[in-house]
Amino acid sequence: xxxxxxxxxxxxxxxxxxxxxxxxxxxxxxxxxxxxxxxxxxxxxxxxxxxxxxxxxxxxxxxxxxxxxxxxxxxxxxxxxxxxxxxxxxxxxxxxxxxxxxxxxxxxxxxxxxxxxxxxxxxxxxxxxxxxxxxxxxxxxxxxxxxxxxxxxxxxxxxxxxxxxxxxxxxxxxxxxxxxxxxxxxxxxxxxxxxxxxxxxxxxxxxxxxxxxxxxxxxxxxxxxxxxxxxxxxxxxxxxxxxxxxxxxxxxxxxxxxxxxxxxxxxxxxxxxxxxxxxxxxxxxxxxxxxxxxxxxxxxxxxxxxxxxxxxxxxxxxxxxxxxxxxxxxxxxxxxxxxxxxxxxx
Amino acid sequence: xxxxxxxxxxxxxxxxxxxxxxxxxxxxxxxxxxxxxxxxxxxxxxxxxxxxxxxxxxxxxxxxxxxxxxxxxxxxxxxxxxxxxxxxxxxxxxxxxxxxxxxxxxxxxxxxxxxxxxxxxxxxxxxxxxxxxxxxxxxxxxxxxxxxxxxxxxxxxxxxxxxxxxxxxxxxxxxxxxxxxxxxxxxxxxxxxxxxxxxxxxxxxxxxxxxxxxxxxxxxxxxxxxxxxxxxxxxxxxxxxxxxxxxxxxxxxxxxxxxxxxxxxxxxxxxxxxxxxxxxxxxxxxxxxxxxxxxxx
Numbered sequence: 001x002x003x004x005x006x007x008x009x010x011x012x013x014x015x016x017x018x019x020x021x022x023x024x025x026x027x028x029x030x031x032x033x034x035x036x037x038x039x040x041x042x043x044x045x046x047x048x049x050x051x052x053x054x055x056x057x058x059x060x061x062x063x064x065x066x067x068x069x070x071x072x073x074x075x076x077x078x079x080x081x082x083x084x085x086x087x088x089x090x091x092x093x094x095x096x097x098x099x100x101x102x103x104x105x106x107x108x109x110x111x112x113x114x115x116x117x118x119x120x121x122x123x124x125x126x127x128x129x130x131x132x133x134x135x136x137x138x139x140x141x142x143x144x145x146x147x148x149x150x151x152x153x154x155x156x157x158x159x160x161x162x163x164x165x166x167x168x169x170x171x172x173x174x175x176x177x178x179x180x181x182x183x184x185x186x187x188x189x190x191x192x193x194x195x196x197x198x199x200x201x202x203x204x205x206x207x208x209x210x211x212x213x214x215x216x217x218x219x220x221x222x223x224x225x226x227x228x229x230x231x232x233x234x235x236x237x238x239x240x241x242x243x244x245x246x247x248x249x250x251x252x253x254x255x256x257x258x259x260x261x262x263x264x265x266x267x268x269x270x271x272x273x274x275x276x277x278x279x280x281x282x283x284x285x286x287x288x289x290x291x292x293x294x295x296x297x298x299x300x301x302x303x304x305x306x307x308x309x310x311x312x313x314x315x316x317x318x319x320x321x322x323x324x325x326x327x328x329x330x331x332x333x334x335x336x337x338x339x340x341x342x343x344x345x346x
Numbered sequence: 347x348x349x350x351x352x353x354x355x356x357x358x359x360x361x362x363x364x365x366x367x368x369x370x371x372x373x374x375x376x377x378x379x380x381x382x383x384x385x386x387x388x389x390x391x392x393x394x395x396x397x398x399x400x401x402x403x404x405x406x407x408x409x410x411x412x413x414x415x416x417x418x419x420x421x422x423x424x425x426x427x428x429x430x431x432x433x434x435x436x437x438x439x440x441x442x443x444x445x446x447x448x449x450x451x452x453x454x455x456x457x458x459x460x461x462x463x464x465x466x467x468x469x470x471x472x473x474x475x476x477x478x479x480x481x482x483x484x485x486x487x488x489x490x491x492x493x494x495x496x497x498x499x500x501x502x503x504x505x506x507x508x509x510x511x512x513x514x515x516x517x518x519x520x521x522x523x524x525x526x527x528x529x530x531x532x533x534x535x536x537x538x539x540x541x542x543x544x545x546x547x548x549x550x551x552x553x554x555x556x557x558x559x560x561x562x563x564x565x566x567x568x569x570x571x572x573x574x575x576x577x578x579x580x581x582x583x584x585x586x587x588x589x590x591x592x593x594x595x596x597x598x599x600x601x602x603x604x605x606x607x608x609x610x611x612x613x614x615x616x617x618x619x620x621x622x623x624x625x626x627x628x629x630x631x632x633x634x635x636x637x638x639x640x641x642x643x
Contacts, residue, residue, distance in 0.1 A: 011451060014448055014452050015452070017447075017448075017451070018448055021440060022439060022440070163437075166438060167434075168435055168436065168438070169435075170435040171435040171437065173399075173420070174428070175424060175448075175453055176422065176423075176453060178420065181421075
């Protein structure tokens with residue numbers, strides 16, 4: 001038996017765990033699939049590319065990895081020098097400054113700087129490279145968050161619909177857990193646990209990819225990641241975005257939950273078509289775009305971007321919109337609680 | 347409401363559009379009793395149970411269950427009530443051990459040790475998902491969970507529907523052996539009267555949303571008589587029902603002494619099925635004060 005204080009916290013954690021168990025497949029498989037694709041891309045890139053370059057800045061500056069010759073002896077490695085000149089591996093190694101500071105793993109040691117008499121090398125470790133790592137971090141996160149939004153959209157309906165469809169709602173209701181607590185747990189799971197799981201997947205992918213690049217290239221990217229403030233800021237921004245998603249998508253998630261809790265059938269279709277129908281009706285009847293504008297403004301990420309750029313003044317115009325979104329989400333959640341109480345089964 | 351009664355329902359009304367599912371339904375379930383709510387399909391049994399469980403609101407009447415208003419206090423009510431419905435409602439995607447974790451996590455009256463002990467008597471593997479269990483195993487699992495809850499009242503809605511004879515027998519054995527102790531009560535609905543006849547202490551017949559008979563089994567044995575006689579025999583009036591069978595004409599009496607019927611034919615105590623059939627066919631069956639005798643006991 002537990003004390004009343006325990007009964008306030010333990011069930012809520014249990015409810016979140018239940019949501020996780022029910023929907024973990026939807027949370028684990030998509031990120032796992034993306035990670036598998038990333039790893040496959042790395043492997044295929046290594047095996048089939050004639051000249052493998054680690055293009056960290058994602059622009060036009062490439063740095064070749066001499067260590068690749070350990071794996072691909074036939075690979076042609078070149079070194080980017082100043083004035084658009086390239087040096088072959090043996091020429092590069094022969095350069096006086098390089099010969100003394102050559103890293104056994106095949107790279108130029110970060111501390112090594114060419115002598116003044118030697119033409120400046122293209123492989124330089126400077127602040128721009130840190131930006132490159134940050135770009136890579138962000139680029140790796142994009143597919144995850146894109147898939148996350150799709151997953152959240154469908155989950156928002158299924159968290160309240162599936163239990164009605166398979167009648168397990170009668171079992172959940174046979175336990176001393178109210179509808180309000182159940183709906184709030186589902187919303188918390190959707191809005192914060194789901195993105196948090198994705199964030200973990202993003203971090204894992206970043207580590208794997210950077211480890212791979214670190215292994216293949218002459219750059220100690222993991223050391224950079226651990227010591228670079230830029231890398232941590234990027235990670236912090238991603239975490240901020242992860243937490244922001246719950247507020248950003250709150251009205252849409254709550255809408256999906258409401259439809260799942262109330263619809264007699266085809267909830268996904270209703271959740272998508274009903275707003276569309278209302279938007280068209282509003283346009284035809286009143287010649288206004290209030291609903292459409294609300295959705296577009298709510299989906300805008302401008303507020304988030306401005307917040308992280310530190311431009312507080314630029315954030316203010318968006319606060320009203322976000323508050324309206326949160327308010328609408330609260331209304332939808334109240335309606336979802338009301339519906340779950342009344343419409344147990346399909 | 348007296349604290350002796352775990353359920354007290356007076357004049358319950360529930361409408362679904364033009365259909366009146368409960369039409370002034372009355373029910374009293376005293377503590378420590380096993381009450382059978384018996385009626386044909388569509389008679390309002392499940393609607394009544396849902397109202398009792400707080401799953402459905404009412405359009406009229408007064409209902410108190412375990413000192414709670416079920417619709418307003420469902421969460422608190424469920425701390426004292428356990429429920430098994432007619433078909434499998436356990437989440438099929440969940441593993442058995444996760445389900446036990448869940449029950450332990452949310453139910454303050456759940457005894458995990460007891461649940462595991464009960465489960466160990468069955469062939470249910472805790473590592474399996476519920477969807478992989480047979481229907482019989484799912485019922486065993488559900489029963490193990492429910493019996494591990496320290497509930498005042500167990501509500502069963504056609505719990506053995508779809509089970510074979512062996513499982514049905516085991517089900518009621520477990521129920522009587524592991525649940526019924528102290529002042530715990532059971533409310534069970536079924537249309538299979540014979541199946542539960544031997545476990546009941548009280549019976550309520552429901553027809554068209556109304557309770558048409560509410561008696562204890564002891565009262566039925568004491569107060570009801572069946573007279574089987576030839577078609578032309580003159581019999582005393584005031585019978586509850588009359589029907590023709592292969593043995594002759596059967597008259598059902600309540601409150602008539604054996605001496606009044608002596609010499610007119612074969613006299614015996616009617617079984618529940620006969621009483622049920624009479625109640626469903628005849629408008630003349632008296633709606634008795636529910637469990638009057640029990641309450642005064």
